Amino acid sequence: MVNYFVFLTISTGIFAIFALGLNIQWGYTGLINFGHVAFMTIGAYTTILLSMQGVPLLIAVIAGSLLAIVLGLLVGFSTLRLREDYLAIVTIGVSELLRLIAQNEEWLTQGTFGLQNYPLPLGEFNPNWLSKGIMIAILSAIALFAVWQLKQGIQGEFQTRKQRQKIARFPLDLGIWGILAIILGGIIYFNGVIALVNYTYKAGLMLLILVTLTILYAIVQRLGQSPWGRVLKAIREDEQVPRALGKDIFWYKLQAFMFGGAIAGIAGAFYAWQLTTIYPNNFEPLISFYAWTIVVLGGAGNNAGILLGAVIFWTYNSVTRFVLPNFDWIDDARLGAFRLLVIGLILMILMIFRPQGILGKKEELTLGR
Amino acid sequence: MVDNSRPLQESATLTQDTSQSSLLSAQGLSKSFGGIHALSNVAIEVKAGSITGLIGPNGAGKSTLFNLLSNFLTPDTGEVLFDGEPIQQLRSHQIAQQGLVRTFQVARVLSRLSVLENMLLGAQKQTGENLFKVLLQPKQLKREERQNRDRAFTLLESVGLAEKAYDYAGALSGGQRKLLELARAMMTHPKLILLDEPAAGVNPTLINQISDHVLRWNQEGVTFLIIEHNMDVIMSLCQEIWVLAEGKNLARGTPEEIQENSEVLEAYLGQ
Numbered sequence A: 001m002v003n004y005f006v007f008l009t010i011s012t013g014i015f016a017i018f019a020l021g022l023n024i025q026w027g028y029t030g031l032i033n034f035g036h037v038a039f040m041t042i043g044a045y046t047t048i049l050l051s052m053q054g055v056p057l058l059i060a061v062i063a064g065s066l067l068a069i070v071l072g073l074l075v076g077f078s079t080l081r082l083r084e085d086y087l088a089i090v091t092i093g094v095s096e097l098l099r100l101i102a103q104n105e106e107w108l109t110q111g112t113f114g115l116q117n118y119p120l121p122l123g124e125f126n127p128n129w130l131s132k133g134i135m136i137a138i139l140s141a142i143a144l145f146a147v148w149q150l151k152q153g154i155q156g157e158f159q160t161r162k163q164r165q166k167i168a169r170f171p172l173d174l175g176i177w178g179i180l181a182i183i184l185g186g187i188i189y190f191n192g193v194i195a196l197v198n199y200t201y202k203a204g205l206m207l208l209i210l211v212t213l214t215i216l217y218a219i220v221q222r223l224g225q226s227p228w229g230r231v232l233k234a235i236r237e238d239e240q241v242p243r244a245l246g247k248d249i250f251w252y253k254l255q256a257f258m259f260g261g262a263i264a265g266i267a268g269a270f271y272a273w274q275l276t277t278i279y280p281n282n283f284e285p286l287i288s289f290y291a292w293t294i295v296v297l298g299g300a301g302n303n304a305g306i307l308l309g310a311v312i313f314w315t316y317n318s319v320t321r322f323v324l325p326n327f328d329w330i331d332d333a334r335l336g337a338f339r340l341l342v343i344g345l346i347l348m349i350l351m352i353f354r355p356q357g358i359l360g361k362k363e364e365l366t367l368g369r
Numbered sequence B: 001m002v003d004n005s006r007p008l009q010e011s012a013t014l015t016q017d018t019s020q021s022s023l024l025s026a027q028g029l030s031k032s033f034g035g036i037h038a039l040s041n042v043a044i045e046v047k048a049g050s051i052t053g054l055i056g057p058n059g060a061g062k063s064t065l066f067n068l069l070s071n072f073l074t075p076d077t078g079e080v081l082f083d084g085e086p087i088q089q090l091r092s093h094q095i096a097q098q099g100l101v102r103t104f105q106v107a108r109v110l111s112r113l114s115v116l117e118n119m120l121l122g123a124q125k126q127t128g129e130n131l132f133k134v135l136l137q138p139k140q141l142k143r144e145e146r147q148n149r150d151r152a153f154t155l156l157e158s159v160g161l162a163e164k165a166y167d168y169a170g171a172l173s174g175g176q177r178k179l180l181e182l183a184r185a186m187m188t189h190p191k192l193i194l195l196d197e198p199a200a201g202v203n204p205t206l207i208n209q210i211s212d213h214v215l216r217w218n219q220e221g222v223t224f225l226i227i228e229h230n231m232d233v234i235m236s237l238c239q240e241i242w243v244l245a246e247g248k249n250l251a252r253g254t255p256e257e258i259q260e261n262s263e264v265l266e267a268y269l270g271q
């Protein structure tokens, strides 16, 4: 059970990072990127191929992320001046192109045979009690940071509601969200501590991912609330306004696209480390839509919503994977399709009743302009 | 000066007035959309420190002229000088950075941002608009943001929107949106504001307010070029008025000269 929760934490963490990238692009800036997985592909293959040549992992990840930025620059520079739907078409095409390159350039990527036995972070790490103590301390620091962020977020929301709707009492829904978040964080934290005590490779990976997610979340959150993020939100709504006020909208869009890509590139490295073997098929267009599902579920433009969306997505994924097979009205082959179908249904219901996503704000709806 | 109100159709050369230097001047501007000649060989001049009017019947090409001056549309021909420098090779955001800021005929506010955020977007050269500086210079960012908020509140106060600062701009009425757009343009510390029909759809009390603000800001050194159908507003505010009709210069002159110009009357009545 502990290991299963570790797996869930890892998957959730990776896709939360991945979706944070999309949130910058679409949630904040309104750029329709249907090929987000392309950045992940670049990040994963670059990191793995370089590390197989003996390049230190950290440098390999940075290189992967830089190449993702270059990809963003190339795709963005050629399409961001055009109408917005061009970006949607080109990105999905580029992501498939990259996957096909990975499939066919066997000298580089081993094609469908896949890449195996590559270096893993903390792969041969055998922690003594001291190292375990340090790791648990790091996990605790993350937990504290999360609690602090939660407090900040809830207080900030209370504050704006007071200013906007002139309410005086602390709203119930914020309290419920706070308690839910504490429970969820508590489960991840205590499970993480147990996993670190009985150290395995996956426990180490989990910690690394949580550290990375925390740092990236803090960065994205700060950028989102900065004047930089304000320009992005302005572009999302009506780019003529920031243009008339002296903002170089093309450059901002390009930055958002590249930055979101860099983040997805990092997610790609972790994705490869989780899988321990990568095939071109791991980078299907469907992966991009996982990110879209997470962003739409959680609330576009809301980073806390992204975390929630990722949790819900992976909880759903694992529940259906393990509960549904117990009923024999559906065979394994159809199960996969059925699970996607239900996700589609959930999204449709969400679009009808809460198009802004679970934590999104109705007044800031990104969809349907 | 006497025959300043004579028609200017053909050559559209500017009679230079040496007493006041021109802040903005354009000559030979043309623009067609497919077969429609929205503007042909149009000139305009705005003197530094003035409030200048731009009038003409519907479809005369006034808004199109604004689009050309701010490079929101690229002119087919013509040249634009702002503050003595040619600006038509600049991109529109660069023109705004130079201090030539436009507004829109249908007020464009960002309804999913708060009124205050709309205002803050107008501030120029913000440290926090640079991705890296956001992360590396948080103190500087905070200080600037506080200054910008102060200025935003002062401006909002003066247009009567300070109470709504934290509301979504989408909750504002049409007239309030016009006011927000005007205040937001002021937030950029502009030299010249192009106002496209500031009084359209605004109730009479608000119209008076807008006029008062324009006058006050003009005294503080901001130049205005105003498109307006409301003649009371135009005649009371402007020192000079340019008239467009069917994409051509029809006349220029003082409010009195324009009011007595028979061709102008004809153009308005003839439609």
Ligand SMILES: Nc1ncnc2c1ncn2[C@@H]1O[C@H](COP(=O)(O)OP(=O)(O)OP(=O)(O)O)[C@@H](O)[C@H]1O
Pocket: B033, B036, B038, B056, B057, B058, B059, B060, B061, B062, B063, B064, B065, B105
């Ligand atoms: N983007 C465009 N595409 C095609 N035609 C256009 C476009 N913009 C303006 N026009 C045409 O150019 C002419 C001038 O339009 P413009 O909006 O500049 O007039 P205006 O003087 O501002 O009128 P109003 O007082 O009604 O605002 C009109 O015939 C209009 O239909």
Ligand SMILES: [Mg+2]
Pocket: B062, B063, B064, B105
């Ligand atoms: Mg117009």
